[in-house]
Amino acid sequence: MSHIKNNTEVARDKARVQNETLKVFLSEFFGTFLLCFIGLAINAQFILRHEKLNQWINVNFGWAFAIVFSVMATAKTSGAHLNPAITFMFYTYGNIGLVKMFVYFAAQTLGAFLGAAGVYGFYYEAINHFDGGIRAVVGSTATAGIFASYPAPYCSFFGAFLDQIVGTGLLALFVSAIIDPRNEVPSHLHALLFGGVLVMIGCSFGMNLGYPINPARDFGPRLFTLLTYGSDVFNSPSAYYWIAPTFAPLIGAAVGGWLYHAFIGFHLSDPIKKDYIPINVAA
Amino acid sequence: MSHIKNNTEVARDKARVQNETLKVFLSEFFGTFLLCFIGLAINAQFILRHEKLNQWINVNFGWAFAIVFSVMATAKTSGAHLNPAITFMFYTYGNIGLVKMFVYFAAQTLGAFLGAAGVYGFYYEAINHFDGGIRAVVGSTATAGIFASYPAPYCSFFGAFLDQIVGTGLLALFVSAIIDPRNEVPSHLHALLFGGVLVMIGCSFGMNLGYPINPARDFGPRLFTLLTYGSDVFNSPSAYYWIAPTFAPLIGAAVGGWLYHAFIGFHLSDPIKKDYIPINVAA
């Protein structure tokens, strides 16, 4: 409204990136970095304080708002996928091409890797205080669970794989419902609603693995902990468990998204074009 | 906006169901399946982790968001009742006919039955870990409460029956208030508000039976557990207790809905027709 541009507008005139691919990369990288930097810090507060400061409800709402605001910040520049499984779902929808999908994957994984590095640095003193400086993947001083998911003791590989299909499937299903324009959910509420979906999944399908449901969020930090915790992070409880949170979400997201369409989305009527009338009074 | 249709739009052109009854059946079946698949998994996380991972607040908010998103996904195809008591309330309002009511009942009960089967399969390893493979309806290793409701020890049959009338009555009362067009609550907020009503009922009238307040959500899963837990599921604490969550909600919903209209709804003025003006400044 002011006719004199403020400092951010002046800087924008100089620094604005017009290249679509670079803009998307910056956005997905930064968004996934933020999501993981904040989310893994939530896990740290849960584990390092023996589940007494952050309780499970803090984990649920904390991660939910981490999604809400990471998505809100990056929605207009890259569509705010921040999750390779969601990107893959859009690929099966024909909304993005194969090359672009890999640009998303790279940006997301790099962002998650650096998010883990950030939390490791930030909570370095606290982790040392907790484990006496000896990093452990299992046992009472284990802290690797801050960064990547490890299954509950009773959980078979098949159980872990199914867990990630179901959790990510529900995420993709409801994301598809919320953004389906025929459902007329106002776009300014989308990010907030995605947060609610996360709370719901955390309260229902979080017990086995801790609902990573995002390959970048699990694999990026696991790779980082390879450097700091050693190769046990790819061997707990066995050599192939890390496959579940890394690949099952891709299957889950495609299945979940298309299930929504098969049962609901295909059969929705097109709304009658109308001006914005918030109420209809039967008269 | 794109002139080239994406894959979901192409598939829709081929697979779209135009038959109204089938569309409603698919929507209510799928919606109630999702509600129960997610909701019973929430109960599983509450019971199988000794009320320490999921606490009561997680149960309240988890079920609330399960309602929110199941309703949001199915609102445009079937009105998202997902509960025979709500369907019956609309029947007493004259909004749907007798035959259609039974279509809703069948779809909802089938969805709830399969939702229970899904949770049983999904958490099969976790349940075995908890009860050593011996399914129990009562006692310290009981897990039948994941699926259907069992009254608190002090609770008489009359108390259980009243509990379900009151809980479902409040649900129906506030649903009727929220959707009454004369109250001018924007329709894009309805699903979210129903979730809030569920949190409220869970915090106030959830102590006796665990607020099933939905005959399909209780009877469908109870029927499923007949196959896996045996006939005790219809005999705990006595042979007729299951009647309370199965039939009392129908009475409650009709009473609650009409009470809203008797005290409030009938006496609302019709709003003056106006353009959308979000603020009125007294000047």
Place this chain on the structure above:
Amino acid sequence: MSHIKNNTEVARDKARVQNETLKVFLSEFFGTFLLCFIGLAINAQFILRHEKLNQWINVNFGWAFAIVFSVMATAKTSGAHLNPAITFMFYTYGNIGLVKMFVYFAAQTLGAFLGAAGVYGFYYEAINHFDGGIRAVVGSTATAGIFASYPAPYCSFFGAFLDQIVGTGLLALFVSAIIDPRNEVPSHLHALLFGGVLVMIGCSFGMNLGYPINPARDFGPRLFTLLTYGSDVFNSPSAYYWIAPTFAPLIGAAVGGWLYHAFIGFHLSDPIKKDYIPINVAA
């Protein structure tokens, strides 16, 4: 939209109350009944399960949603005060007259009294299970705190009185801010925001008395417990403590409301009349 009226519309044509005073009475009576019936049941779940089922966060969010939906249901018929302190604040604003204020007071107190009776009946079995059938106002089996407020042991009468001035003052202050048309908060969010104010007060000023901050909500149920718990309900810890939650809120609401106006409300500019433009892009 249908040209055939449904059953609720047909009944409305016959039963509609046009008398303004009766409509207000019905609305405030029913709204305060609902608020107290639900809210006191929340307290019951907190006390009767030893603060382990409902924890404080359930009390905060439960009461918040009880406010949200009681207000939403009665906003268009009576303005949804549901609290004599808020009614008194509007009286000091000159928005309602003296006679009407007492109509509000009577409806609210009667509603709260019957809400307490309803909870007593509803949780009769649970209360007997808790106290062995011997009603107590103090001690480890005390349940009178379900219905009316009793101060923490360290709390002087002056402390209790101040507590109710401050708690109700903040409520009135923020209610006045939210409904001030110059703040342009959309009216469909008012009820939800009042709920948020309640969560906030419960987390900050709920420790001394349990934030009744509503004379009807405290005095009506206390009067009911006089019949069931005996005269100790007006004598714990001393004969005059009940005065604090009954009269201090009136002072608090007037002070809080006018403080908002003195520091903020008076100095707000009138908005420029404009069409609804949700975004302004500085260009």
Place this chain on the structure above:
Amino acid sequence: MSHIKNNTEVARDKARVQNETLKVFLSEFFGTFLLCFIGLAINAQFILRHEKLNQWINVNFGWAFAIVFSVMATAKTSGAHLNPAITFMFYTYGNIGLVKMFVYFAAQTLGAFLGAAGVYGFYYEAINHFDGGIRAVVGSTATAGIFASYPAPYCSFFGAFLDQIVGTGLLALFVSAIIDPRNEVPSHLHALLFGGVLVMIGCSFGMNLGYPINPARDFGPRLFTLLTYGSDVFNSPSAYYWIAPTFAPLIGAAVGGWLYHAFIGFHLSDPIKKDYIPINVAA
């Protein structure tokens, strides 16, 4: 709408402050007073009841709503900074001048100081009950943590300083994203969303110092406790720790705000001017 002005409108005609600086001062003073009066009372309920009444989730949501409503009340009179770090961020944006920045600083710090005094008076009986009347900054009866932040035992000065840069940086980053008009977040949701950001930060970066992330909120109350707790409040654990929550937020806010613009804000397209169309159906 009424043509007869009510009492608040009549009083406004007489008492309205037109001087811009005084209006801003009143608004920021009153808003920061409310924020700290409510927020420090939340801390009191957390500490004085041994983290059992208020748990961490109550602290997170309580402070969040304290932000929401303090911001909502003062948004139109002063922009509702209520935090010198946010004011400094706007200074680096060129949105406010140097003199005005110090007006904000003074009003905020005075408000926070008096908010602390208010909580000290309000909870005087409860604090005496807790510590037997002997004020302590450290140890099992310490209550100084109600007012200002003290680092966790493992936390170095560098760790505390970094903590405040990161926490305030995230706040500033997401505030900048939410208010960026190119993100088209409706302004009536801004205050609510700021509350969500606070919940998120409390769940992720609250473990080291308790997320003060606001120099006025920390320094004002610390100054007040100098009068009541003695000089230990500036010496725990060492003489220079108080510098972290007082100065690091200024750096953090500037860095966080500009990081948002560097990665996202600069590269956003200007929206196409259009009428308010809430849905776009691909047809």
